[in-house]
Amino acid sequence: MAPAMILLGEIGRPHGVRGLVRVRSFTADPLALTAYGPLYDAAGTREFRLTLLAEDLARIEGVADRDAAAKLTGTGLHVPRTALPATEGEDEFYLADLQGLEARAEDGTPLGRVRAVEDHGAGAFLVLEDERLVPFTRAAVPVVDVAGGHVVVVLPDEVEARGE
Template identity: 40%
Template structure:
């Protein structure tokens, strides 16, 4: 179980070479910044890794993880997501949010009527979409995460004020 004070910053795509190096996919806006956030943890927090970037490789970065010295050990980590302590990550501007901070927030419309809770944040290439699920809903409400549809995000209050188009309600 992930802890709310950690954010997923990358994943291990498999072994690279025969000496324990891994191919790493970084989810950071500056891919190489992932090394600045080490030690990194497995999703359940049971393992931690030091990280040294070695070179750019097709589809990601080559890296060495502390304690991983063979191709077999590297292969065994394929698919493991890497999590960093949130306090090591850069602060965001007021109008940007980590997805993990949005998940679980209550969502109300501009009249104060509860729409549900953010269950996930998706991005299929055209911008972020909030998946909102709540009582009385047979299907999740998929709301574009734009200033027009989501005028207010109040992390302190744990609430989002949304103004969904009529056809989405």
């Protein structure tokens, strides 16, 4: 089984004519984008070796012109989950670790599994198997038990309850 790949950044538009690209880093420190080793595409098949020239500007080994850089626009930059440092403490985890966990109501009623964790700028939310979106806040997700394989979800009034 291939290792889980974690998205750390994204290649943006070309910058200039010599193959430089803008990059968006999703790491706490944008300059740490390359600190975890080589970066890969989502499948882990294509390797990208970046040299960061600034917080949002990089040179990619083997990319020498604007056209080659443009073809990479939108490419996600991933590392294997095993390349990231271990989390410390019970309340610390990577959002990617939530995928696949069972979602339960406070009374233990199964709500399905967490299909994905997404963040489009206004805060993270869990996507359940039935496509319900749950804000990833302490009020809506008071319990995260990665080791136990589940999260407890308190569905906000705005999230339609299924099957009622």
